[in-house]
Amino acid sequence: MTIEAQNPRLSAGSLLHQRDGRLTRELLLEPGAHGLGLAPQRLKPDATTSMVCGYCSTGCSLNVHLKDGQAVNLSPTTSYPVNLGMACPKGWEALTVLDAPDRATTPLLRNAAGRLAPVDWPTAMGEFVRRFQSIQRQHGPHSIAFLSTGQMPTEEMAFLGSLAKFGLGMLHGDGNTRQCMASAVVAYKQSFGFDSPPYSYADFEESDVLVFVGANPCLAHPIMWERVMRNRRSPEIVVIDPRATETAMAATQHLALAPKSDQTLFYGLARILIKNGWIDSRFINQSTAGFEQFWEFVQPFDLDRVVAETRLKASQIERLAETIHERGRSSFWWTMGVNQSHQGVRTAQSIINVALLTGNIGRPGTGANSITGQCNAMGSRLFSNTTGLLGGHDFTNAQHREKVAGVLGIDTATIPTENSLAYNEIMEGILRGKIKGLWVICTNPAHSWINQSSARDILDRLDFLVVQDMYHTTETAQRAHLVLPAAGWGEKEGTFINSERRIGVIKKVRKAPGQALADFQIFRLVAEAWGCGKMFSKWTSPAAVFESMKELSRGQPCDFSGVRDYAFLDERGGVQWPYPQEGGDDHPERRLFADGRFFHPDGRARFVFEEPRPMTELPSAQYPLLLLTGRGTASQWHTQTRTSKSAVLRKLYPEKPYVELNPGDAKRLAIVPNRWVTVSSQRGQMRALAVIAPTVAVGTVFIPMHYEATNRLTDAVFDPYSKQPSYKACAVRVSPD
Template sequence: MSWYQDNPIMQPLQTLLHQREGSLTRALLQQPAGFGLGQLPQSQLPDATTDMVCGFCSTGCGLKVHLKEGEAIGLSPTTSYPVNLGMACPKGWEALRVLDAPDRATTPLYRADKNGRLEPVDWDAALRLFTGRFRQIQEKHGPHSVAFISTGQMPTEEMALLGAVAKFGMGLRHGDGNTRQCMATAVVAYKEAFGFDAPPYTYADFEESDAMVFVGSNPCIAHPIMWERVMRNRRSPEIIVVDPRGNETTMYATQHLAIQPKTDQTLFYGVARLLIEQGRIDEKFVELSTTGFEEFARFVNDYSLARTASETGLEPNQIERFACTIHEKERVSFWWTMGVNQSHQGVRTAQSIINLALMTGNIGKPGTGANSITGQCNAMGSRLFSNTTNLLGGHDFKNADHRAKIAGILSMDESVIPTENSWSYHEIMEGILKEKIKGLWIICTNTAHSWINQNLAREMLSRLDFLVVQDMYHNTETAQMADLVLPAAGWGEKEGTFINSERRIGRIKKVRRAPGKALADFHIFQLVAEYWGCGEQFRRWSSPEAVFEVLKECSRGMPCDFTGVQNYRWIEEQGGVQWPCPEGMTAPVQERRLFEDGCFYHADGRAKFLFEASRPLTELPNEAYPFILLTGRGSASQWHTQTRTAKSPVLRKLYPERPFIEINPADARALKIAHNAWVTVESRRGRMRAMALVTPAVRQGQVFIAMHYEGTNQLTDAVFDPYSKQPSYKACAVNVKGGAE
């Protein structure tokens, strides 16, 4: 039991939120297939069903969509799908409802004057404006003065077509995705350690672990169906949470290691030293399957128990118990999400977790692994096939053999493939300030809300000569700044595939018409190619399934090889298919993990120990800004910038409409701040208003605000991991003031 679970002064708002979400989720989980449809008149009952995967998070749940005359009228979880086993979270249940919002983008919109209004135009005019303005910018400022920012929320086939059209057809060198905000750290950590971006686990590992270590991860809220898999574990596992803040997951923890913010890297080095000193390593696995262990052992010798306790704020006995648990349990799995990835030293922190798994042999076996949980529904597809920082299929733009291979598959001149990597998201944004990027195409993401240091981000966007936003909704914060808005179809209104956290390829389908003149992103990209004059290059890319066949060939011979996937229908018949699935694998096991043979993807077949001295926070508290701000998910019913979840009346009832800030009771007393009182939160970059939630869930000197609210990123500091270029959203210095303004 954790202190959070049995504390009698647990504050009412947090408790209420947990009870409301928990009760609704349990009620929904217990409903039979077709829940709610029985109340419809007989004439409106479904006449058919079809299966597809959810379009919110990376869990990749299977949903059964109920159809009437070919149009979706309801949904329920698919009981046989190996991911969710008949369960769905509130977002999944409401996935269709958010498509019916009155503020859907239904026609192209153009702002003729920077100070004018967006006015409707037809598609022909919109595409002529798009291509004409971008060509003018390139002619005036150079071929690389236009860039694009993509997303992890489109089907793989769409993001691949976008990346190919933009880079091979339009000649745009620079393009990145919003996966840079959530998964870049894990990508780089895996590539450097394993030789490829390869999350090794399957969801069955949640049920088969003897100990689960969650680092900067709150799956009870962020990935509730994964948490349901944890609850199915019959091995009485230890649940260890490494997080500065008490949260919904720590309520179930057997060990809550409430470290000082961003000291997890120090903790794992200190634990590694303890295990080495006590001879508690898997010497055979280390010798046969890894390199660099001796250097790592010498390095962590500096991380004594006393130093580790001092820097992390933990008691020595907590650290020793943690190390002992890792040694004593047969199957230990390590899981991390944004608390690690969104850090100034995220890559090395992720690798400190990987090092613990390697040195104890906890990888490649049931219930083990160094496991990064992905964020967006198709961030895995983006990581492999968006053609942004990787060449299609996990290839390398800088590798001549890789360029030749992809050019041959695509029947294109090799000269159209860039020979260097794109700028990352933050380099593209900084390029605007440096007047090197003058035109930007933003697809299915909300930069003006979600990018770090929001006020500066909006200043950057305002400096563009031409901003094109392609989205489902015409009133996102970014669309309101656009010169041209292109209306796009959403999940359920188009075809394609997603790849979930455990590398499972799943289908999405068109089960209803997009509103007005909105088009699938796939068709918008085709039209852009035609109007740009490069359409002939992409004749083979005639449909999402045709592109899927192209991508299969791009994957051939790579760790992510899925040439054995026969077609879309076969994916459904198999209940989704995890990669790798090379040609000849006719009936893959539904749940497979990587590295069962102890072989990795480096040329020598070994994994690498990688390490670097841990560094303090980049912005420390001081007299003017005495608190450390923590950010994270606030509710299982919210999603990112709330662009979609705010459209559902049901979901809106399940989370606070107004921003709230968690503050420790001692700090609240010192500042004379009452529970539910309005306060002002201020950093060096901006300020926001929030309601005070007085709770011991946060320590003294720390506060927490959910990431979903528009004001949160007015506070955050634009600091980036040096290797992954991922923003450090999770910790900066702020002040809190009570009273009205």
């Protein structure tokens, strides 16, 4: 049966059709064309325009130089308050990766022979609807799910989440933000009352003490590190990390603690600060709750216990406490070394607690500051409709559902009254046969999900797997039944929200190749094909979705209803939320909580704490080493879906996977440099080149996360509150080939 027969309101002409052997885009060529509403900004054929980079959460602005209407080169924007004329290697090469030969340029459908073969868009949409609706009829409405991303513009995230949950009846959907930021999100919600990173990048330059916990900004966020280098206050730079990372090498204090003992360290640090009276009693009394209980809780974390569990020297711990007390403005920064843990939420809150104790929040150069991972993970956290209802609302709150329904003009009954399964629970649901169909958008779980062999086996059990991506060669796309070709950064419009809550614009500066479409346009096709297009009829363009997002944010801590439009964001160099319609602060760099008021109903932040738990998989006689994973170089990004397409970037990082070992371990295992070794865990093994380096401690090894085989080794262990995977620690052995 054709898609038109299934849905008489939908004709091939309203989608895409063949004319003279070529695909004609009638409905979808440009947002704003053919009755689609608000048109994109029209750029002069030979001009320069600026837009936010599409890699990490720093949110740098890049000047894109056009010739004959096409982007030909770029350079960093000197006036943008984020990067101030700087760019990392990934940003410089952002256009190059769009020209890769393995771009997905047409829909691909797996045929009877088991091969992915080109089809047109009407056929692809017909198969999408037929297969997913058949699964729902046979197994129930919640038997299909989606996995999204922190890489798409916020408007596309909002459209996807609304389409999937309100239109297609998917209760369950999550994003790859679960892999990097979930622990910080839960920590902020519990401690502050809302997911609210409090800082501005100006704080890098205004701190007297910068404490980096499980963070290596020198590689992972190079422009943030450049902002640290602009600090003129002769700051103490403290790095708390088991490895001597590039950031640690530049630090004034490096606390190379035992892996996953950060929580114990910060409880012990809190005890010293309280015992010595090195706290801000006025701030504690006026702005926090639970201090007395916290003080009682940390009493057992004396110096002897902390030394034993962290393997640090007592003098290192005492020096850090003295530094925080004596130097004035202290800021605390963390990333994946904290979040990707079996106890990431409580570890993040142990850091937050120290900031609250010392009043280091709401003032210049202070803060308990989670550095986000992906370019739009903050947008995902607020608007993807995965972990919460649009605009930072709650699916379980009737008033919130009514507000969202009113803004969108839909029936409240279409909004789920319960939360989705988390990413790991969706994967478990597939394994148990509860979820039969999966729509994966702009992410690559067959590479990135923990315990890779098990993850691939789970994906292969699906009755129908749809992958929507820029490239048809990703490990997940190669397992798909249907591949939908998507436009990438620079080929569509929208906004990103960076780590410091700054909303910035991306623009269409070139055409997507072949029949590839912006994700926004694909979602419109799906809505029409499914028969729920009327529900989203006013979302005629990303700019129209942005108007709805403004209303959804109104009255929330993230209120940005005062942002006029995309041009306003361009003029202002991006805008940090909150920016309400009335009383918006026009300062280009702003922090939260300057008034000492937080987002809990009583206006107070909470001390949240819990006894640390041991790692679930400790080294043993069979697997005597502890594997750490993380960023390899500043030129690599996640699963290398994009960065591997740049010849320049490929020259800047090792092509072959490698493992770093301490010289003592290498000698004991008879391993020599630059020789192949096998790294094994209980779940699998990989081959890697041996790198002998004193930067890793005895008993630990390090492998960059970017290589395909790395997650064959990692253990599927999750934080109980955030459900974030613990990528950073599992037991392995290394043996020479």
